[in-house]
Amino acid sequence: RKEVEQDPGPFNVPEGATVAFNCTYSNSASQSFFWYRQDCRKEPKLLMSVYSSGNEDGRFTAQLNRASQYISLLIRDSKLSDSATYLCVVTSYGQNFVFGPGTRLSVLP
């Protein structure tokens, strides 16, 4: 089993839709969690960290479920500019980032 797994894409949604991605991780000792965004032919960039109590940043909401070992990302009122690949990242103490394979999102006009 891979350390970090994500929903297979692509997700094709209309503008204004709400879309959710899930990510599961295998290491129960994992401590830090992030969502990165990668535009086509560009480098990954941090979208948001994921905190135990869940957190929101504008239209984006991240949730963590330690018991079930998954994190989620919810995008509300999706925009054309949200089209990208979303990478789930998990780290453990003393270990480095493990990136998931990514989920591709296309927001259609």
Add this chain to the structure above:
Amino acid sequence: DAGVIQSPRHEVTEMGQEVTLRCKPISGHDYLFWYRQTMMRGLELLIYFNNNVPIDDSGMPEDRFSAKMPNASFSTLKIQPSEPRDSAVYFCASSLSASNNEQFFGPGTRLTVL
């Protein structure tokens, strides 16, 4: 700050040739990472340095790959000899600390080995 700088941005070479990729991290960042990204395998960590010292190179695919960090502002990833299966985008990233700080990525080097 200009961010993480990588060169060259594109490299096309023939099988068997030596390839050297270069990276300048963000000033003040203690950690430097080299990643490889392909469609098949996604983003893979190859090696990372802390204060110029290699900490974990378990992701380096084989002896043909080597990385150095002679000082805090420069690192190289070398492939010798190169093979077609090395074709990928190679990213360098830097961060202030290890596992709980944002990693800042460079624009990547797109390597094609013919």
